[in-house]
Amino acid sequence: MPQYQDIARELLARIDSGEFPPGGKLPSVRQLAERHGVNSLTALAAYRWLEQKQRVVARPRAGFYAALPAQTEGQVQTRALPSPATLVDVDSRMSQLVALSASGVAVQLHMAEAHHSLYPAAELARRLQQTLQRQPELIGAYLPAALHDRLCDQLRRLAASWQLDLPADEILFCNGITEGISLALRHLTRPGDTVAVETPVYFGLLQTLSALGLKALEIPCTPDAGLSLEALEFALQYGPPVRCLVTVTNFQNPTGALMPDDNKKRLLALARRHGVALIEDDVFGELYFGGPRPTPLKAWDRDGDVIYCASFTKSLAPSFRLGWLSGGRHHAALEKLRASSSLVSPALLLGVLSELLASGDYARISRKLRARLAEQMERVADAVLASFPRGTRLRRPQGGLLLWVEGPEALDSGRLLEAALKESISFAPGMLFSAEPRFRHCLRLNFGQPWDEAQRRAIARLGELAAEQLRTT
């Protein structure tokens, strides 16, 4: 047995003996190394091994803690459920939520996705076969130049239909929008820099910032108008120096907010005045309900200040990971960084995208999806308003996949999740969306699941559980 496993087992025995209670702080890496007369790398390896076994939890800049016992009573589970307490660790929020999906939870409202049945799998399967049969060269490593050019042209025309004019040579494909945002941050920042984000904010972004050694400066964001420009201006004047701002302008995650066009223009001017680079995350922009597709901030960017990131993940085929970006004056640098990070995107999937854009099928598929989502949103919102305790507020979003529910101030959504999981219902509790305990009383509900009786009952039950909790505290 490798030495680090010996050390890990000894520590495990001490945890099990009660020397370190669940949630208690464990010895530092240095202390552990000294105790066993090994170097810190070996001691760290022991901790990592225990972390993988979910027996210890790492907290950035705080060390290691004994994990809380997993709650496994009376549920069908294929995986261990994450405890709501472990969701507090920024670095594992994403993986913990994904683990919730893999668990046996019956009604899952915790992700930001549309159910797979809302995408035309059979049609896409035929397209894949036809495309590869007609263009066998797409099995090769690189995107043929003619297809690359055609696809860039198609994306430009699509973007132009939302008033966004992009230069021909400023389109880069990437593996989902996550890669686009990550490349943009890696290019713009150095470890230790401060990045302004919205609060509440998508926890995946907090995780990305943490992985890059960046500090998040949270700027308030409201469901009605998105990022508060007043708060941002104040922060830029009196707060720490900010290197860049990441903003989800259209149907923000988790609030669903749509930033008004006037605010987009003002934000651009404000960022320019303070020398702050902008990363625009438009992953939900194509999921608008009624009205014209919202125009990205990037449309008013005359100086190439904005790195615009988008994706077909939500609107066409999640598993294709068809992200793309337009990097403005940073574009050439982003192309190089991408080449050394993951080289190219799957040519076959880009070939299929091009055909779906050319034939008008993409327009049809996304239109149908939008109609379904708009209807599901209304049903979920109605059910929440009908069953949640007095004082609960929500604003129906004009697009996207997410409904932000603000419960009465006394509500603890972490405890609510604990109770809900026991009845096989999941949602994303408010505490995930900030490093601060600001949104303890809030819930993010996914309306991407087909509406049915089970959904209706689950939301009604959530409302009851919330009411019960408020009565008993």
Place this chain on the structure above:
Amino acid sequence: MPQYQDIARELLARIDSGEFPPGGKLPSVRQLAERHGVNSLTALAAYRWLEQKQRVVARPRAGFYAALPAQTEGQVQTRALPSPATLVDVDSRMSQLVALSASGVAVQLHMAEAHHSLYPAAELARRLQQTLQRQPELIGAYLPAALHDRLCDQLRRLAASWQLDLPADEILFCNGITEGISLALRHLTRPGDTVAVETPVYFGLLQTLSALGLKALEIPCTPDAGLSLEALEFALQYGPPVRCLVTVTNFQNPTGALMPDDNKKRLLALARRHGVALIEDDVFGELYFGGPRPTPLKAWDRDGDVIYCASFTKSLAPSFRLGWLSGGRHHAALEKLRASSSLVSPALLLGVLSELLASGDYARISRKLRARLAEQMERVADAVLASFPRGTRLRRPQGGLLLWVEGPEALDSGRLLEAALKESISFAPGMLFSAEPRFRHCLRLNFGQPWDEAQRRAIARLGELAAEQLRTT
């Protein structure tokens, strides 16, 4: 009929009337727009439509040209050729080589790839359709847990057949091996660190190091035994502190070297003694000719020191980008870094991989590919030995896609490439494979293209051009 098609048809009539001869420059987008009183997007749409019909050709930054008649296809170049001089810049070597592929060069020997016709596109097309039809949930964003577990189990069994035993929870999928190597480097190093690499070395790795702000320390590598352990030991004792080593143990790029098992064991011990982490790049390992599949270095790694990176890119379906890694004691950290860099791999493509592994089709497909490559390697090697000047040396590799040719010392492979491109032949010149001018007299030839008369003549011609150059200098 849409307006852009009206405009396109009018232009076509003018081309056919002889107003614009084949190869002649056509009006600019702006001129065309003015002539018809439309905006530039509409004029551009007309050009794109004609381009799709292959009646006009776009040249970047030069505009549109009337296409040449189909008979002269061989000479049509859709892209400007990069000059060998521009290949010197480390940061653009990769993109320049890819640009060479997009140019009209008739016989291309510069990449490290098998021709797309060597992969079973029709079979893969059927598989894609069947897989998605039977498992429509694979269009969703995340890999279903059951499929994830099955695939990990399949990869473990595959690796075990090469004597590599991997822990069940230490397999991570990524976007091609490039992402795996990049994540490993990002985890192990900080900007300014020194990374040991083989010399000659894959230029893409130099580009990745440069993008991460890392310094490369080049350790000699020979076609017969790969990395020189003597040189490495010397460098570790007397050179600058080295953070980690990246090594291609099996069929190294560009030399084709296979590191003997004894050297693999010694390398592990040496690295451990000096506290140097190891990144093993096994991208070519599955392309072995005869004999058992070589065992990775990782097989002897008892302490989790090696980050092992592999891929199905070369052996199954390049465009699927099915890379994976096993990170030893760094695994948990790499999983987190990957989640924040690109989240997940396309579930559909992983689903297809699982089916091909389960059915034995992967074994059949890769066996057939290996047999083709082994034969092509012999033909290319024979042709080089028959036509290149005296003093040229090569060692037939036991696998992979690459033949490393060491010309007489006086040969300048950069000038040779310049002469070869004029005759529509490409290869990768030695100077690409080091930051130093060590390999000026060497060439890397790709034997992944189907052997035919054009290949035979091209290699004979390369030999003549080399001889001519030596006579006239």
